[in-house]
Amino acid sequence: MDTLQAVVLAIIEGLTEFLPVSSTGHMIIASSFFGIAGDDFTKLFTIVIQLGTIMSVVVLYFKRFFQSMDFYYKLFVAFLPAVFLGLLLSDFIDSLLENPITVAVSLIIGGFILLKVDDWFGDGEQTEISYLTALKIGFFQCLAMIPGVSRSGASIVGGMSQKLSRTVAAEFSFFLAIPTMFGATVKKSYDYYEAGFQLSSDQVNLLIIGNVVGFLVALIAIKSFISYLSKNGFKIFGYYRIIAGVVVLLIHFFIQELTVI
Template identity: 40%
Template sequence: MTDIINIILLGIVEGVTEFLPVSSTGHLILATKLLGYDAEKWAVFNIVIQLGAILAIVVLYWRTFWAVGLGLLKRDPVSIRFVRNVLVAFVPAAVIGLAIHKQIEALLGNAEVVSIALIVGGFAIIAVERFAPKSDIVGVAEIPLGKVVGIGFLQCLAMVPGVSRSGATILGALALGVERRTAAEFSFFLAIPTMLGATTLELVKNRDALMSGVGVGFGAIALGFVVAFVVAVIVVRGFIGIVTRFGFVPFAWYRIVAGSAALIWLFTL
């Protein structure tokens, strides 16, 4: 019964935070620490359930993907640029992630790093919102290739837990002159190849443990997947509305408060 509650809680945390600029990995690390979970036991689970959140994007934006797919068959320039931009932005994370995979793993259990990254990221959001150039690029397919490459490299900052993959890509896009809604949606679409790659790597690396039932099994992962999917569908719908009306500053203050509270708590342990 306790494990089921843990699974549901972690699924909710993943679904709520995956696409917000607050770091889903960082929140899962803090949740693991706060609730006294065995971090090693839940490490693969925390990564794989991200696919549930990714599926939410596929479902919510199925019309976009359908239109792009049909456009590719017709060699439509807009559809080709859409796919090109997503794939080009994905490449830096794929290459750098594979190159420093062990160093990244060493940080995944460090709650102090997460707390500091949350605070620093919060101030970064406020700075970008205040000083970013006027946003005049609307539509994922309309982002120039040079800016796409820049966003791809900025996404790599999220390899430090607590930085936030969505936060790094959204802030990068805003700083490069991309309109808010387009920046958020590009981050959503870029998450698909990025998280599929990361999850596949973890599944391959931990296939023996998963098959033998060591750690968290497939049943638990399936439940966490479903919870993350349902919650992410709800959150993404609301996120776009908040961003359009209020920008990203509310998330910045949340990061600063949450990171500060986490640091205080960690130092009192």
């Protein structure tokens, strides 16, 4: 991975992490395009730079983190399903991370769901999140273990299914990203450490660049997304996902056909 590739991947991460379009899916597509998807450092990079993006949530919602402990208890409850299922399905999830077809199919299916989600649930009036609601949102979030599903999309839809407003569901999804993505980063980093993976000074610099770029881009993406979502809903993201998924499938099979020829 070179510096330009690191910057491009970080921009993609910052733009897509909190949008319902799947940051993991986009990162797999981009890294596959660069020809670095199977590289161990690329896999580590795409996880570690999530730290930069979640710091954007801390900065934008700084005052919200000084609420009662009840706020943190609910985040913990919502985080638990990802802990157990993530550990249980770790090897299976890793096997999917290099497969653009899985991403494309997930993008398309998720796109059709987003086209209908506003009709199914509307913009709910519920603004308080119970412990049971938090747990249900946590299970919805686990759907994003399949690349292309979208962590934010799954958790927001989960919140809306419990009659939360779009804004409240989206903001809780942002907060839930912090323990979820931090936990994933720690686990993946430890796995690489246990395997004896050594980072060079150049790779450390790329991780720093990736985190900084992801942080700055995510700041803009979150503010724009909340403003747009509260007024317009999800349809544009549904259309985008379907188009992106179809394009990935066409490119994949077209290139494969050319290779065979």
